[in-house]
Amino acid sequence: MEIHSSGNSVGSRYLTNSTITPKTYEAGKNASFTENKNTNVINDKQDQASSTVSISGRALMIAKLFGSGAKEPPVLPSVRTNGDYLGVSPQHFLTHEDRNLLADMYELAQEQGADLRYVSMLAGDLGSYRQHDNGSMMGNFNDGHQYDSEGRLTTVSFTDADATTAERIQNSDAISSTRIDKGFLSYILDPGHSIGRSSNFEFLEQMVSRFSTNGNNTTPLDPKFSTFAYNENKYIMHTADEVTLNIPRDTSSAEEDTSREALMADAKDLPQRLNLSLLEAFIGKNDEKPSERGFLTKLFDWLKPPANK
Numbered sequence: 001m002e003i004h005s006s007g008n009s010v011g012s013r014y015l016t017n018s019t020i021t022p023k024t025y026e027a028g029k030n031a032s033f034t035e036n037k038n039t040n041v042i043n044d045k046q047d048q049a050s051s052t053v054s055i056s057g058r059a060l061m062i063a064k065l066f067g068s069g070a071k072e073p074p075v076l077p078s079v080r081t082n083g084d085y086l087g088v089s090p091q092h093f094l095t096h097e098d099r100n101l102l103a104d105m106y107e108l109a110q111e112q113g114a115d116l117r118y119v120s121m122l123a124g125d126l127g128s129y130r131q132h133d134n135g136s137m138m139g140n141f142n143d144g145h146q147y148d149s150e151g152r153l154t155t156v157s158f159t160d161a162d163a164t165t166a167e168r169i170q171n172s173d174a175i176s177s178t179r180i181d182k183g184f185l186s187y188i189l190d191p192g193h194s195i196g197r198s199s200n201f202e203f204l205e206q207m208v209s210r211f212s213t214n215g216n217n218t219t220p221l222d223p224k225f226s227t228f229a230y231n232e233n234k235y236i237m238h239t240a241d242e243v244t245l246n247i248p249r250d251t252s253s254a255e256e257d258t259s260r261e262a263l264m265a266d267a268k269d270l271p272q273r274l275n276l277s278l279l280e281a282f283i284g285k286n287d288e289k290p291s292e293r294g295f296l297t298k299l300f301d302w303l304k305p306p307a308n309k
Helices: 058-064 084-089 097-112 117-132 158-169 180-186 201-210 252-283 294-305
Strands: 001-005 032-044 046-054 154-158 235-245
Touching: 046 084, 058 097, 058 158, 117 180, 117 201, 158 201
Parallel strands: none
Antiparallel strands: 001 235, 032 046, 154 235
8 A cells, every 4th residue: 555645735924923913804805904113111211113013814814815915806606607717726715604714713823823824725625625516526536436557446545643633523522513614524534535635634623623612712722833744644545456447458559569660661661662663664674684875765765855746
């Protein structure tokens, strides 16, 4: 069996070394950045200016998913309803509820010093789920129809670490009341659907708990999320020993190679055959011992213009 990785991240680090003061904005409204300058007197003689950057979780969400300075775009329907959206980035399909939740996640992550890419990668997976009609347009790798080139059935499973985390999420009290879409959780926690995911399951577990009425919304995020680490081992590929699918072998390529070789051999002989045909035309095919004079005479006769009539 082989261990593989898949997936990609959305966005990059936007704000660093800033003091964050959260603000609340209505969904779809423009979020903005403000700067407040305060003057502090030190030892009654020295003034020191300090700056505090105020930014909402929604502003972080827009900047990370749609670009710095961008306005929040409208929600797009799934590609099932409009095939023109196939090439559009997944985040454009996030619902208003998704965006509200992700804004809160960005705000929480920023407050606690977590790398925002963990939220962005979760947003990418959720957006892809929405893009493909809540996952209904995506096949399951473990549906029994995936074979290798030899005709052996292939399936995938999570690594032991991810399998353990996925089981904890599914069996937790928090999952029943979490704000994260239940259908999405069922989809992403299925190895057959999750083969192309980007999300970190341990971070997802903490988000499920933090944004649930039955979860733990007071425990700080794990400090390890302050540094981004891409999980390269996300699934294990299994290949059956027995060949169960008869794959017809294409012999046309071998026939094409033989034909090509014959054609090349003919091409090499072509100049010699042309010369022979010309000689036969000029000196006669049945001339066993043509003389040089006879050949030149016939060639001259062939080249000279016809007599005027």
